[in-house]
Amino acid sequence: MKNPFDITGQVVVVTGAAGVLAGQTTRHLAENGAIVALLDINKEKLDARVDEFRKDGLNVSGFVSNVLDEAILEKTRDEILSRFGKVDVLINGAGGNMPGATIPPDKTVFDLKIADWDKVLALNLKGTLLPSIVFAKAMLQNPGKCSIVNFSSMAATRMITRVLGYSNAKGAIDNLTRWLAMEFARVHGDKIRVNAVAPGWFIGDQNRALLTNPDGSLTERAHKVINNTPMGRFGEANEVPGTIHYLISPAANFVTGQIVAIDGGFSIFSGV
Ligand SMILES: NC(=O)c1ccc[n+]([C@@H]2O[C@H](COP(=O)([O-])OP(=O)(O)OC[C@H]3O[C@@H](n4cnc5c(N)ncnc54)[C@H](O)[C@@H]3O)[C@@H](O)[C@H]2O)c1
Incomplete structure (x- = not known):
């Protein structure tokens, strides 16, 4: 293989692409020859991001969409298919935490706002499963090899005080990543691989x-x-995209169901 990391011409769909880590990933993949469709629910942030990337000569298009709405996702997918003819990669970047699903310093688990816990579970878990189902249908029509990358977190495997809903959701993302990887490989061979990245600690709005x-x-x-x-x-946001680039490239053709930590060693340290 001449360049096993070549992603030129791959049509990559990124959800939550107006955000910090998914946005940085979008820029990197477009700079390396991918045709990137940016999806986000926030039109203003999305338009600003697309303008910024286009000014830098990158091949990107923006689509206002909602990872929690199957009908809207299907419409977005069909627009992408009619514009680019195929989907090679889905990156599930939409996700995050909200204050009500976190236990404040002076409170306990008994004060948890279950309605907010539900919302965090939905955004991270359903908001990854639904796009995966909708876009995998397009991948099955693609004659080439395809892949999905999810966003997990350190909160999935290391118990982090106060952060309840988000930890539960990201633990479920690890499980979903392995489950979908198993299912697609069992039924469709190496057609659709599913992996995840687990960023460690980056300072961002959340x-x-x-x-x-x-x-x-x-x-x-x-x-x-x-x-x-x-x-x-x-970590710095620009330290995330390289791992995703590897996971979607031919170099990772036999890699599926893996969750790769990008964490400066946080997950492997005993603290001693
Ligand atoms: N930033 C970190 O430190 C960190 C660490 C570990 C994991 N993560 C995970 O990485 C992923 C990306 O994180 P980030 O920091 O870039 O997040 P971010 O908050 O900067 O961006 C999230 C984006 O998702 C969009 N979004 C929200 N709801 C949506 C919906 N229903 N449909 C479509 N888009 C929607 C938002 O408008 C926003 O632009 C998330 O899953 C996050 O949980 C982040």
């Missing part, structure tokens, strides 16, 4: 209040994170 004080200094919790990360620092 956790900024937990990790930084109003004056920008790190909180006590942030220091605990750093002390439990052998590399001794937070």
Whole structure:
């Protein structure tokens, strides 16, 4: 194989593409020759992201869509198919946490807002399963090899205090990744691979209040994170796309059902 990492001409669909990590991934994949369809529910953020990428000469298109609505996803898929003729890759980037599904410092699990827990479960779990089903149908029409990449988290496997709903949801993402990988491989051979990345600690909007004080200094919790990360620092958003590039490339043709940590060693450290 000349360049096993070549992704030129692959049609890549990215959900939550106006966000931080999925957005950075979109840029990287487009810079490396992929044709990228950016999906997001937030039109304003999406338009701004698409404009920014187009100004840099990247081959991207934006689609306002909702990962929780099957009919809207089907419409988006059909628009993508009529514009680009195929779908090679789906990256399930839409996801995240919300305050009500997290236990505040002065509260306990008995104060959990179940309605918010439901919403976090839905956004992360259903919001990964539905696009996977909708876009996998298009992948089965594609004569080439296809793949799906999900976003897990350290919260899936290491119990992180206070973060209940998000941890439950990302644990389920690990399970879903393995289950879909098994099912597609069993029924369709190497046609659709399913893997996930598990980013460690990156400071973004969803956790900024937990990790930084109003004056920008790190909180006590942030220091605990750093002390439990052998590399001794937070991750940078541009350190995520390379692993996803590998997972969707021919170099990973026999890799499925894997969850790859991008965490500076957080997941393998005993803390001692
Ligand atoms: N940032 C981190 O530190 C971190 C760490 C581990 C895992 N993750 C996971 O990585 C993924 C990407 O994270 P991020 O930091 O880029 O998130 P982000 O919050 O920056 O972006 C999420 C995007 O999803 C969009 N979105 C929300 N609901 C949607 C819906 N129903 N349909 C379509 N789009 C919708 C939002 O508008 C937003 O643009 C998420 O699953 C997140 O949980 C993030």
